[in-house]
Amino acid sequence: MADRRYGFETLSLHAGQIPDAATGARAVPLYQTTSFVFDSAEHAASLFNLQTFGNVYTRLSNPTTAVFEERMAALENGRAALATASGQAAEMTAILTLCQAGDHIVSSSTLYGGTHTLLAVNLAKLGIETTFVDPAEPENFARAVRPNSKLFYAETLGNPLINIIDIQAIADIAHAHHVPLMIDNTVPSPYLCRPFEWGADIVVHSATKYIGGHGTSMGGAIIESGRFPWGDDAVREKFAGMHEPSRGYHGVRFFETFGDFAYTMRARMEILRTFGATLAPFNAWMLIQGMETLPLRMDRHCANALAVAKALQDDPRVAWVNYPGLPGDRYHALAQRYLPRGASGLLNFGIRPGASGNARAAGEKFIEAASFMSHLANIGDAKTLIIHPASTTHRQMSDAEQLQAGVTPDMIRMSVGLETLDDILWDIDQALAAAQQL
Amino acid sequence: MIDDIPGLRRILRGHKVIAVVGLSADWFRPSYFAAKYMQQHGYRIIPVNPRYSGQGDNTILGQRCYASLRDVPEPVDMVDVFRRSEDVLPIAQEAVAIGAKVLWQQLGVHNPQAVQVAEAAGLACVVDRCVKIEHARLFGGLGWVGVNTRVISAKRPL
Numbered sequence: 001m002a003d004r005r006y007g008f009e010t011l012s013l014h015a016g017q018i019p020d021a022a023t024g025a026r027a028v029p030l031y032q033t034t035s036f037v038f039d040s041a042e043h044a045a046s047l048f049n050l051q052t053f054g055n056v057y058t059r060l061s062n063p064t065t066a067v068f069e070e071r072m073a074a075l076e077n078g079r080a081a082l083a084t085a086s087g088q089a090a091e092m093t094a095i096l097t098l099c100q101a102g103d104h105i106v107s108s109s110t111l112y113g114g115t116h117t118l119l120a121v122n123l124a125k126l127g128i129e130t131t132f133v134d135p136a137e138p139e140n141f142a143r144a145v146r147p148n149s150k151l152f153y154a155e156t157l158g159n160p161l162i163n164i165i166d167i168q169a170i171a172d173i174a175h176a177h178h179v180p181l182m183i184d185n186t187v188p189s190p191y192l193c194r195p196f197e198w199g200a201d202i203v204v205h206s207a208t209k210y211i212g213g214h215g216t217s218m219g220g221a222i223i224e225s226g227r228f229p230w231g232d233d234a235v236r237e238k239f240a241g242m243h244e245p246s247r248g249y250h251g252v253r254f255f256e257t258f259g260d261f262a263y264t265m266r267a268r269m270e271i272l273r274t275f276g277a278t279l280a281p282f283n284a285w286m287l288i289q290g291m292e293t294l295p296l297r298m299d300r301h302c303a304n305a306l307a308v309a310k311a312l313q314d315d316p317r318v319a320w321v322n323y324p325g326l327p328g329d330r331y332h333a334l335a336q337r338y339l340p341r342g343a344s345g346l347l348n349f350g351i352r353p354g355a356s357g358n359a360r361a362a363g364e365k366f367i368e369a370a371s372f373m374s375h376l377a378n379i380g381d382a383k384t385l386i387i388h389p390a391s392t393t394h395r396q397m398s399d400a401e402q403l404q405a406g407v408t409p410d411m412i413r414m415s416v417g418l419e420t421l422d423d424i425l426w427d428i429d430q431a432l433a434a435a436q437q438l
Numbered sequence: 439m440i441d442d443i444p445g446l447r448r449i450l451r452g453h454k455v456i457a458v459v460g461l462s463a464d465w466f467r468p469s470y471f472a473a474k475y476m477q478q479h480g481y482r483i484i485p486v487n488p489r490y491s492g493q494g495d496n497t498i499l500g501q502r503c504y505a506s507l508r509d510v511p512e513p514v515d516m517v518d519v520f521r522r523s524e525d526v527l528p529i530a531q532e533a534v535a536i537g538a539k540v541l542w543q544q545l546g547v548h549n550p551q552a553v554q555v556a557e558a559a560g561l562a563c564v565v566d567r568c569v570k571i572e573h574a575r576l577f578g579g580l581g582w583v584g585v586n587t588r589v590i591s592a593k594r595p596l
Contacts, residue, residue, distance in 0.1 A: 001442055002441070002442060003442045003443050003588060004590075006590055010590065011590075014590045014591075014592075015586070015590065016581060016587075018589065018590075018591045018592070018593065018594070018595055019592060019593065019594045020594070021578070021594055021595050024594055026592075043478075046474065046475075046478060049465065050471070051470075051471050051474045051475055051478075052474075052475050052478055052579070053574050053579030053580060053582050053583060054579065054582065055582060061582055061583060061584075063582060066581055066582045066583070066584060067581075069584030070581045070584055070585065070586055070587065072584075073584060073585065073586035074586050074588070078586060079585065079586055080583070080584045080585040080586060081584045081586070082584055083584070245466065251466055252466065253466060256467075256468055257466075257468050257471060259545050259546075259568070259571075261583075261585050264583070264584060264585075265583065268583065268584075
């Protein structure tokens with residue numbers, strides 16, 4: 001008989017953890033330890049050779065972190081996952097597993113500012129070049145491909161433009177060129193969208209956001225689908241490092257040895273092990289507490305955000321609203337396809353200035369006038385968050401780069417939280433009123 | 439064919455003598471990884487590979503290597519096959535002849551005819567799975583490297 005395929009809510013609570021073998025503890029134990037003893041010299045040798053599974057040192061793996069990893073893999077319906085210290089660390093680790101000096105990446109231009117900087121500045125310094133393309137036209141990815149291209153990169157729901165990409169179309173182009181598609185799925189979380197179901201090959205997350213949901217703990221994750229054909233001839237040529245004896249890990253041939261989770265093992269043993277951006281077990285434990293309620297929270301984030309978007313749309317003090325859940329939004333059709341359960345909690349709007357005519361000043365005043373909506377540089381908290389991207393998250397970009405990423409001076413970004421909806425609407429109303437009086 | 443968690447658990451719990459056909463003596467080959475792992479987890483490994491039988495000290499992983507299953511002088515519970523799919527049928531016939539209870543074709547190996555022959559003789563069959571990965575998935579270990587084991591349970595592992 002076929003094994004039961006459990007639902008998302010069940011996986012959010014159970015995946016990756018069965019009661020502790022030693023104690024019977026039902027909750028996930030926190031293994032706050034750096035190291036693990038070997039049973040014998042032979043056991044140690046087998047662990048180092050990856051001939052047996054086990055824990056050596058928390059920089060590589062830890063039983064608490066492993067629960068977080070397996071649960072992320074289960075929620076994304078992937079084969080395996082690797083935890084990292086942050087979302088940025090997830091991107092860096094995920095990319096360095098496949099790219100080296102002389103390689104090329106084709107990326108969507110509509111990215112979180114930190115990701116843009118990673119690709120445009122930090123990885124460029126290491127000799128990995130990125131071409132940024134407008135993802136609204138998936139063919140732009142094909143036009144930018146070069147013989148040394150190793151990766152396509154995009155965000156499911158672009159931050160801060162709140163645009164939705166056509167994952168399936170971009171995945172098809174990636175595969176025609178024998179490269180994997182890596183998707184940052186932070187904003188929808190796997191509850192609203194699972195990119196593997198549309199052909200993506202690798203998913204990265206900032207777990208700091210909705211996965212944790214409490215705004216207490218940094219964390220990131222890399223998940224692989226297990227379906228990218230590393231063994232096909234044309235792919236094999238491009239990614240010799242998946243097949244040749246590893247210089248970074250004493251001769252292991254990752255694909256031959258680990259098959260459909262070879263990429264995750266390589267990321268762990270070649271990159272995480274040496275670059276060291278490991279998730280702390282305590283943070284893994286905190287993120288696990290959040291994951292248990294992810295489906296409940298996402299439903300409410302979506303409902304509150306849609307109600308807020310509708311109210312803003314009807315407000316004469318607001319020039320425009322971007323929320324893909326709104327009928328009439330430029331990305332509504334893609335939202336219905338890729339995010340049928342809701343379009344997550346992020347929205348943008350442009351504030352219409354009062355007599356002053358200064359939209360930028362009106363935006364700053366709105367943020368200052370908010371009562372409980374928090375002015376900070378995060379998204380996906382249980383609390384409602386607001387920010388002015390042009391002067392904060394995207395300030396490292398030039399004006400032209402800001403516009404390419406969709407950041408205008410009048411833009412307010414909201415991450416709609418779980419407070420009483422009427423209270424959120426009230427706080428927006430009184431802050432808009434204050435902004436008009438400039 | 440056995441493909442569900444209870445079925446795979448039953449096979450791995452009840453069959454402790456494994457003849458590994460196509461076992462390599464090179465430490466970095468998957469067959470060596472898998473056999474060494476199983477040996478460390480309490481299984482008796484019997485190497486079967488004409489390439490090494492009669493060569494050097496005639497052993498892999500400290501065990502005498504045989505040229506074929508028919509040469510193995512003791513009862514075999516499971517025949518674990520690290521060979522190309524098209525080469526499995528005669529191995530299945532030998533597995534039947536020596537009275538093995540399980541024919542396990544490794545990851546990437548699946549010969550439907552071999553399954554037919556083995557099942558007709560009452561052998562349980564597993565295809566396209568790694569014995570080491572399944573053991574670590576169902577009895578612990580694989581989850582430590584972040585693999586989605588799909589094991590959901592409120593019982594302590596035994």
